[in-house]
Amino acid sequence: xxxxxxxxxxxxxxxxxxxxxxxxxxxxxxxxxxxxxxxxxxxxxxxxxxxxxxxxxxxxxxxxxxxxxxxxxxxxxxxxxxxxxxxxxxxxxxxxxxxxxxxxxxxxxxxxxxxxxxxxxxxxxxxxxxxxxxxxxxxxxxxxxxxxxxxxxxxxxxxxxxxxxxxxxxxxxxxxxxxxxxxxxxxxxxxxxxxxxxxxxxxxxxxxxxxxxxxxxxxxxxxxxxxxxxxxxxxxxxxxxxxxxxxxxxxxxxxxxxxxxxxxxxxxxxxxxxxxxxxxxxxxxxxxxxxxxxxxxxxxxxxxxxxxxxxxxxxxxxxx
Ligand code: A3D
Numbered sequence: 445x446x447x448x449x450x451x452x453x454x455x456x457x458x459x460x461x462x463x464x465x466x467x468x469x470x471x472x473x474x475x476x477x478x479x480x481x482x483x484x485x486x487x488x489x490x491x492x493x494x495x496x497x498x499x500x501x502x503x504x505x506x507x508x509x510x511x512x513x514x515x516x517x518x519x520x521x522x523x524x525x526x527x528x529x530x531x532x533x534x535x536x537x538x539x540x541x542x543x544x545x546x547x548x549x550x551x552x553x554x555x556x557x558x559x560x561x562x563x564x565x566x567x568x569x570x571x572x573x574x575x576x577x578x579x580x581x582x583x584x585x586x587x588x589x590x591x592x593x594x595x596x597x598x599x600x601x602x603x604x605x606x607x608x609x610x611x612x613x614x615x616x617x618x619x620x621x622x623x624x625x626x627x628x629x630x631x632x633x634x635x636x637x638x639x640x641x642x643x644x645x646x647x648x649x650x651x652x653x654x655x656x657x658x659x660x661x662x663x664x665x666x667x668x669x670x671x672x673x674x675x676x677x678x679x680x681x682x683x684x685x686x687x688x689x690x691x692x693x694x695x696x697x698x699x700x701x702x703x704x705x706x707x708x709x710x711x712x713x714x715x716x717x718x719x720x721x722x723x724x725x726x727x728x729x730x731x732x733x734x735x736x737x738x739x740x741x742x743x744x745x746x747x748x749x750x751x752x753x754x755x756x757x758x759x760x761x762x763x764x
Pocket of ligand 1: 478479480546676
């Protein structure tokens, strides 16, 4: 059987990390694409030379030509610009929307059968626009945010409870922005609800509120420290877990920005929801019961995504 082909559109900080992780896990051959000339080729050469040391078999190439993406099984999109301190994700809308147009057309013309994972911000609007521009079926285009946001939430909970991150199951819904909804009622420490664990440990609810707030602002905290860009290690590894779920038909239930039609009171939007990923792409959206407060928070988040889509439509008349 031929090796799978993983195409990475955008070869910057996340793109390069994705290439390393994909090659190291021998997910398939990797093609790094970027508009910057020489950069994807240089990273591909450098990464190829990790092979003998790390012992992986994967062909890694770099290109500026969309034709080299032909036949890709998975495409992960990070093309665009990241945040700098003082910027919100929404500040990236105009520039990254035009990037999504070029990328969507490149996918449509060269690898229309791929499973496409978008990471470019503002995520929920960009994944929607990418789907529109590429014309791929909705189940084959998904956004990565929830796995990362949940990982941030889980990290902070593990630190607070002084327990292994492996035992924390943390849950975040909604858009990937300051309105995201970390859901404590579905978050557990190996099955023990987080609120019960807090009582056992004598941790006040106000402390859990602080952890929720830190999770919401988790990306900005890293931007503020790095000063030159945004997080890349955890975003990359999160997208890799989604790609592996697709390639291995793993049927994993992961929080992803998926196309929601009818569930959660949402009609025709990409928003962060628990999603089953397998060989059929995003195969199912799981609608969980929410408290009134959680449902209201989700509505605020969904409204914020709607506003961004209206802004996209205002910028590009081909979007309806
Ligand atoms: P960066 O290191 O700047 O890489 C982006 C790359 O895209 C650069 O190499 C550019 O040359 C390239 N590029 C720009 N325009 C095009 C184009 N038209 N076609 C192909 N390539 C192009 O950024 P990064 O890797 O740190 O971040 C990439 C994106 O991910 C940004 O939009 C971030 O905001 C976003 N991001 C999202 C999350 C989520 O959780 C959703 C987390 C972290 C970053």
